[in-house]
Amino acid sequence: SQECADQGDLTAVYVSDAQFNRNIFFDTSPQAVSLYLLYNHWAMQMIVYVFIFVDLALALFEDPAVIPMPIWGTSLVEMICLIVFTARLFHYAKVIPRIRFWKDPKNICIIVIILLSLIDIIIYGSLKSTGYNAVRWSRVLRPLLLVNVTEGRQLRRAFRSIRNALPQILYVFFLFMFSMLLFSLMALKLFGKRNLFTVDGEPYFTNFLDIVFDLYVLVTTANSPDVMMPAYNYNSFFALFFILYILINTYIFMSVFLAVVYNNYKKHLKEEVRQLVKSKRQKMLRAFAVLQQPGSGEELVVSQENWNQLVHLVQPDISNAHRELLWSISDDCNKSHIGKLAFVQLPDLLNIQVITMKSRPHPLHIWFPLLYDSSVSRLLRHAVKHKAFVYIYDLIILVNAIFIGLDEENPLIAYAEWAFLALYLLEILLKLYTWEPRAFFAKHQFWNWFDSVIIVAALVGAIVNLCIKSSDGYTSRQILDIVLILRVLRLIRVVDSIKRFRTIINTLIKIGPTILTFGQLILVVYYIFAMVGMELFKEKVKYLEADSTDPYKDSCGTPLLRGTTFAKNNYCKNNFNNVVSSFILLLELTVVNQWHDILSASVSHVSARLFFVFFHIVVVIIIINIFVAFILEAFFVEYTVEKSDLQTSLEKKIEELELSVDKYLLQKQLSCPFFCLRAQQSVHGFKAVWLYNNLFHLFFSGYKTVDGLLQRMFEADLSLEDADDMDDPNFSNITFDSV
Template structure:
């Protein structure tokens, strides 16, 4: 009996245990929280559920569903038959349902349904949408009118899917911030009402009127006065709302100045401060929860991998199986290299919990064998690529002299465009194409397109080439000149690259690029707010304001005589309406900017009733006061953090990268790092650029050229590794490395 147990221990963990651990590691390093099922092929399901192909399929379905109102009644593209919208909606709902079923099959259903709410939301929204869709098309085909009341619920589909956890995190942050916002908002609204009572009490007896043909009463009605003062907080009607009182007496200005000081400069800034403070606190709480989940997961997978071993550690054989599951394309040499990064005395000792924790972090660093990272020319024509002339070209492309020449060409091209001297366009275009080709030759096509600036530059060159070719044959093809003018504007974007080559601006651009992935999530939440109010606005206000042709008798009053003499009609805002989806989104964006938003709202109030103010007030509170301020808080916090790191170059993963590089070098590996010459390059960029010094630096044998010669003459290229950080943008290396410290 004892012998049998020992034999089972020597067999190591099962394949399902290894796959489970690999799936958990991939999820942690990708920033996903998945409650994996214990009895399913979770690794295969995880790779399918989070594959790029499936991601884009679900993303396309989500976007199609949110753009569907463009062809639904009231449709912007009115010529599209109704059955097209029906087919698109059925297909998108089918894809979203398949994604939901896949995520449910991947996870532990009992744990998921006990901890999460989004599965119930998805089922509820899906059933309501399906029922509403069937009723709508049945009644529409029979000629009856029916309101699609379920359309605002469509924004919940991305929220209710497993892949929408980033959206859920933002919405949770907003909901947790609301109680503290409510306290400040109550005081703010109380202040507005107090000033309303004071204003009506002071000015009602004067019987003043607003200027204009309407001549409406001024500060006599409490509701109208409260609305005017609320709008004044956004400065949209300043100083118009003050002028009748100002014309009557200069002393009344004190009232409006006091109102603006209290409500605009005190409460609005206090509101932003409260939102910013609570945002940071909730973000820290969220991170602590994530770290706790990661710690629990780490302990679970460590116990599953080590429970079948003779010791309480993970053996090298189990480690090798795990590495092949996490990185299917990995070779034996890299498996040995990653083991070396853990500083284990020998393979017999195995990995303890702390070393396994470090492995979790080290997998965020990409180790690539130099002989597998060669360019196509290095592999196909090594004698030519490694020749002395070739090394000189490569060295030239990587020099400051090359960048200076390109910057001069960009400036010269901008001057020729400004002077409308198009004779030199082909010369500049040829030189920019040559620049792209030389860069691809020096670093390889794959590496070239891994840099954002190179992608941006390639896109500009491609568009410019297209423009030049089309411009050359425009007479024979009779192409639309407006399209070519738009392409001409794109060519001017080369100047952005010139700014990006300046070190100070490069830090700002780099910081912004790192913030963009999370920024998109907040923009998505903002669009969800737009979508809901657009659907409500179309059902409430469609057809109330119409833009007519100029020769129509009612064109100046937007098809409603009640607008005659109003600011809305005088400004010719008839195009700002809720008659279709795109117009609704544009109108809501104009309301977000808040300039003249009271005039836009006033037009709809005139053709309906004063109750319509509640719609515009609700939108302003939700979109501008809450969501936009939280968005501002996120931008400030993220930009400050990333900017500080980028400017100081003290990246959070540099310390661990130094440790990894040191351990590999002690074992005889040659390590090439992306930031090996960071200090040298920083010193060069700080000083004033000298063309002569750059030329001399290129002519002298450089460090890069000597490194190239050394690497190319090395016999054992398997011991040469490229080391670089490739972790998720939200990964905190310090917190991830110290998970086991909390366990101890």
Template sequence: MDQLAISPENTTINVESNDSDWKSVRDLDYQIASRLVKDSRDVRNLTFKKTESDLKSYEFYLNNKLTFCIHLVILIHLLLPIFEEPSSIKLNYLVPCFIEIICLFIYLVRWVHSSMFQTKESFFGDKKNYTSIITIVIILIDIAIFISLKSVGSSYARRYTRALRVLIYINLNEGKELRRAMRNVRKTIPDIFNVFALFFMSLLIFSFVGWQLFKGKLDVNKKILAYANGQSYFQNFEDSLWDLYISVTTANFPDVMMPAYDLNMAYAIFFLIFMLVNLYIFINIILATIYTNYKKHLKEEVKATVELKREKMKDAFNLIRVPLSNVDKNEQVTLERTEYVKSDNQHVVTINIFTKLMKLIEPKITENQSQIIFNLIDFDKNGLLSFNEFVYLSNLLNIKMSERNDRKNLFDRYFPEIYNCRISNILKNLVQHRIFQMFFDFLILLNIIFVIFYPDNGAEWFFLIAFLIEIILKIYVDGIVEFSKKYWNIFDTVVIISGLVAGIVDTSLPKSDDVKGGATEFFEVVLILRSMRLIKFVASVNRFRTIITTIAIITPSLLTYGMLLMFIFYIFSMLGMEIFGDTIQTQEFRPGQIYNCNNTNLKDTDFTK
């Protein structure tokens, strides 16, 4: 029977137990737990069966090389329209179809693979799997119909499902970030319908008023009021609605107002009120509504993500936890007295279990680093981790750790006597001093002045050598690894090395008289890059650096929505190719010929004039 010896002088509890009471945690449990912790860290919502074979299958599914290949297949699939009709770069129609069939087959293999390690409830309960499989079947049917019609020379041979290619990527595991962004947008759209309805109601009212106000009006020449190009001006409700709708985008303003303004300046009041209400009030209300509701749904998404991470950490904790009563007798446990009362049914993770788990999660982690992480999440400092403490591990794993020995550069590691001598220390202090940075910031400004006002005086070589010395000194002090971690250093190095190469090429090649200063076009490009070093000078100002850093931080998030926007363009581009393909064709120029782009519907339209 377990015995807990409590000393009144302190809160140290010596836990003694029989060897038979020790809970053995299998190696498989450690491996599964490590995978769950990594999934929590990376916010993966895939589930897998807790068997050795399924775990290996899941690990292979997440293999970085395999994931890279899947992304490459996706890229090839999405770029197929470059070689499909009506593109100017045309291959035999069978080639893109064959490539697409291969891509679809790879997607199917990917889904079959995921079904092998997931539970049936998880795989078949996921709607995106059904959506993806149905999409693939529809595309395959479309390919078969297209090939059949094309082989007999039918004019109806078209690919109507190219816009669906985006849906396949979105529903793949690799498109989870894009899927999350689309889900937030989809949830936001219904919330703004009321504001949009009010906006269009206002647009309809102003269109009707404008139509009644200007229809039948005569200009100074006693002709029906019209635009400068002769088009009708507010003569029917449809044109009024269309013109005012465009004016909300300011694309035709103030042109839409000028015919009425020329007739009577008082008519400008109508357009000013319209722009005030619809552009400056309603559009801003719509943006505010979108932002507010999107932020609300984003909070819900973050909350769901936290719950997902917590559930995976809970599963991992349950696999490796041990009862407090079975803690190894050699471990000294410090507990609060209030916690001792409820310790009979308490399950914990010890330092030994934690260390073994961390070795599986991060094989390169050292024992000291593992101990530091353990101490950070051991909030009550009792030498054991409860679930409420263990759950913070996934967040800490996103923080990169390194020991001081790891940060030693090559000079310090292989030539410590020289690197740490008195002269070297003076040089290191000088390079790390603020004056050193201010001096080279001054040289940047001076270099830009010479490039702009004195491009032919040969001072460029002086600046190139000076900046090269700056880079060498920084590498000597910080080491190559630490030096390359700063993007500004990489930018400087690329510009300086490019400048040196361009200078050498410029001196070795014959001069061109048509280029200013006798420099080659290649050298001029590098001179433009040289002026971009002004960005680095701007970044040395704290307030400017804060703005630039903020932009750099939010850029990864913006890339997700940039990709979402690109996919929306992709879908409409594919639809446009199918709907409007071959409707406009190039005509050979002949004097006196009437051009309609081989489309009689465009005859006498502004498009052909």
């Protein structure tokens, strides 16, 4: 029995690894398996991310700091983080075979990062305590932890995509540089000898390297008319030179960059997803090998009982209705056992989001049946369910928008605000009266949660504000800010009423998780650039408050910037003096505009130029283009790709079960629970199903994971090959080193 439990654990681990695309070759001994389960526990993963976050956040407290802390304090915290990472690594070493551990570059990376950080802490501490100057160079390595932890799969994949696209990007980049150099040479020859001057009185286009830099900035459009004006003022024909330059380098080459990045990104992602699908199959075949029993004929099968146990182990919170639905899809012919092919589908089935929901009577209906069923109450509920109710509230929101735009210090407007708040509260209460509260606040009812949280928060804020005002006699600016923001956020709800907007918003929400991966990618790159930038440029530019007595207050605390555009435009706060302002500065550089002005503030000229050009190439040309490529691809998928086979068979099965949607209810929206209103919401189309004498609803709403979305992207190309894999006679004999 113990052995059985162990075997169950093992297969459950295989299935959940397949489901979440984990690729860890763990030891299959019972101890290792239970350690592995612990390793994958969400709490353990959470701890790792919390400590990575703490480690990264240390930059706020280290010199140059936002909030200064003594060196021993930050060092201590960093040591604790390093200990946690080491412990996590030890845990990992216990889970997988030793040889695997040392072969994995991820682990080597983490070990190197930990060791280098330790060395750096010691050197820095001892140098500082003896009064020497020192640089915390190991901070550049910190964000690499995000990439190298076991959970950073998505991020690693993004980095691999970039690395693979790099050669192609480089060829285009060299051609682009060549074109830029030719234009620079031409500019030198055409304008250099003409004694022209820029607005600042500098000689115009006389130094080759300056020209190259100016023309590079022109590609980013940041100095667009300025760089042209002296030549254009001299002779209108010279505008032709710049028009040609912009056409070729800004429009054509930048589009070619996007094309190359997009094309390569797609190609390599496809390859990666193919590998994922393959290894998922392998894991499921290993799980099958553990559970298999001889069936009728030669076929090996898995019984329904074993399958149920397995699903229960993998996903303990799955509802019976959901599990039975999945089984009935797998066991198409009702044989109460399934073969290899059907078994392998399990992780995909589990990855399809099916929302189960009990359809309960309204509590008021139980407590006060007569009152709740009275004709007035019925009329009220009917009214709330009517379309007009939605329209009326859309109108109220629009009127509210106008009131928000008016001056809130006018007492009339302030009173109106209370009236609006009351109206919104009334709306929520009416809806709660009409629909069953637990259904109204179900996990997937995004807009209900959104409305309620915003309204309740606004109410609390308004009351707190009122209290403070009546007690102290003045308004707290912070709380008022929050109240005002909440007021504006309320208006977002209008979007949900317009169908065309909903589809666009839903697509955006779908690709949300992947945008988070890009967020991590940007974080890693920004952090590295911020650390380097802080070491190179800190305190070169100072932001001085208005009451400062510094003689160079108007030129950012340095005589070098007196009279520059930088100082004139009040850009002093755009500096590398702490990690927060560094990040904001890097964002401004990503947006590109004025970046040449921002960089001109850095006193060390050449290193600043190199730093910024390199940043531009990495972030704007590569990462932003990959971001655009991903959004393009995601939108195309949403617009064009058909539902996957599994999705269709799920829907078919739901209909086959003859527990079909009560269409009358859905159309009339009479006694249907609230979410029926949103029935057409999803791009895939929801399905509301009465199951087990009206006790359950099953919703079907697409894929849970990013990998699911990715696999769906390339499904058309993959399905055929995968079928080949299944026929491959060697396929079921694949062995791992760890087996």
